[in-house]
Amino acid sequence: MSQRSTPADISFNLTVGLIAGIAILILVAPVLIVIATSFTTTQALRFPPPGLSLRWYGELFDPVRSAPIHTAALNSLWVAGWATVIGSVLSVLAALAITRVSRPSARALEASFLSPLVLPTLSYGLAALMFFSVLGIRPSLNLLIAGHLVVIAPFVFRTTLASLTQLDPALLEASANLGASRFYSFRRITLPLITPGIAAGAFLAFIASMDNVPVSLFLSTARTSMLPIRMWGMMESTLDVRIAAIAGVLIVAILVLMVVMDRFTGLTRRVSA
Amino acid sequence: MSAAAPGAAPVRDAVEWRLAAPLGLTYVVFFAAPFLILLGISFYADAEQTRLGFDSWVKFYTDAFYLKVIFDTLKLGVFAVVATTILAYPLALVFRASSPRMQRVLIFIILMPLLTSVVIRTFAWIVILAREGVINQTLMGLGLTATPLNLLQTELGLVLALTQIEMPLMLLPLLAIMNQLDQNLIDASRALGASKWRTFFRVILPLTLPGWIAGATLVFASATTAFISQSVIGGARLVYLPALIWQQSMVVYNWPFAAVASLTLLFTVLSGIMALSWLGRFARTT
Secondary structure, three states, X not given: OOOOOOHHHHHHHHHHHHHHHHHHHHHHHHHHHHHHHHXXXXXXXXXXXXXXXXXXXXXXXXXXXXXXXXXXXXXXXXXXXXXXXXXXXXXXXXXXXXXXXXXXXXXXXXXXXXXXXXXXXXXXXXXXXXXXXXXXOOOOHHHHHHHHHHHHHHHHHHHHHHHHHHOOHHHHHHHHHOOOOHHHHHHHHHHHHHHHHHHHHHHHHHHHHHOOOHHHHHHOOOOOOOHHHHHHHHHHOOOOOHHHHHHHHHHHHHHHHHHHHHHHHOHHHHHHO | OOOOOHHHHHHHHHHHHHOOHHHHHHHHHHHHHHHHHHHHHOOEOOOOOOOEOOHHHHHHHXXXXXXXXXXXXXXXXXXXXXXXXXXXXXXXXXXXXXXXXHHHHHHHHHHHHHHOOHHHHHXXXXXXXXXXXXXXXXXXXXXXXOOOOOOOOOHHHHHHHHHHHHHHHHHHHHHHHHHHOXXXXXXXXXXXXXXXXXXXXXXXXXXXXXXXXXXXXXHHHHHHOOHHXXXXXXXXXXXXXXXXXXHHHHHOOOHHHHHHHHHHHHHHHHHHHHHHHHXXXXXXXX
């Protein structure tokens, strides 16, 4: 490949290398800048920070002054947890139903189960608000769970479907031929083999729920505040440096989760293959 | 499955088929039904929802201001797709040429922003684009400008921020397809005397187009609906459909009008997706 480097090839390598470098810088720099900013000593959001301190983390963990943030964070964790659990169970069942059926109706069902990934969830958020209000149901965390559930289920559905497609049918045939019941085969063969796929999907679903704005924007209220909406409020009013501290906490949490998930499910391989 | 017991296959299908019912039912109740209600409410003529009529639709589609909002939203989506494409392709090429170890590091770098809250990524761009922000400090430090540039509340600043926020969505499908690309085809092109540029545009680009279309669809859908980024970085002067929907439904309380705006956003995104998949089919046949 590299034995004859014409000027055109050199210019290609330079261009590609330069743009790829810029792309990596654009991807990484904002995250690093936020983390650095969170350790600032001043009220102003300055980069580089004039001095380093844990002042804003202290403010963030102050149980009195940051109580609304803590409530919002706990609400978000609660909703994300339940939406992920329920969404995962439903999605795994649906994926099992669809993989081995090649009828066009199954493909149509697959497409509709995946549709919340590309349809504007903001339109859905307003639709859900109108739906619940027409039915006369008052906003609650349960409504948020229902709303998030629909939007995040496709993540689990997709990864589970991918694991099931890679599953060798010969294994199940062998199990059946050896006299195993269908449920026993599922429990001892299918489930262990697709668990990493389910876990990777559930991880992405949980993050998507924690991060969800379009649905929470319409379904959350002052009493059922959610973390991203609370942070948006903090950004709109005064540029509170505590947001940077929240960012620091979330980024570290995500990093730890990512490393754990990568060990357990091969997340990074799963996404690229 | 069915080869093992051909006679039992239809029964098994029926049993397995039913496993899709819980999720299907959940979607019908919590996803399809709300959209029907949304559609229904859009046919109320007044904000108080007392009279039926097409007034909300007519008002939206005859007002130059709202038509411009639709156009600006589409434009923002297209800009985000173009910007992420320009940055993602070279990075995907570097990814392809990297060792497996380096590839894992790159995936990590790409996933990191994707898994960081959109609100936080938006916040980061405020720190970067502000008058005393990183870009202005750098430019003034280098003596390129005497006064700080206004980057917040401009379309340029918003596109820049959205590029970072949406780039992982473009990269992931692109990297997947780039890794499956047959090296022999590239080697053949090179052996036949094509330059790297020519090989990229005539071999790599057409063959990775399905991955690009998948990524572009996600970026377009995401950029056009990125309410927080649009409203915080774009500010009040730049109005896009999501802000209009929010304002009409939660501030003005004109639900029929908000429903029209919401369905318009849905159509806008769907038309973008359809245009992209049409492009994919068109590219395959030529």
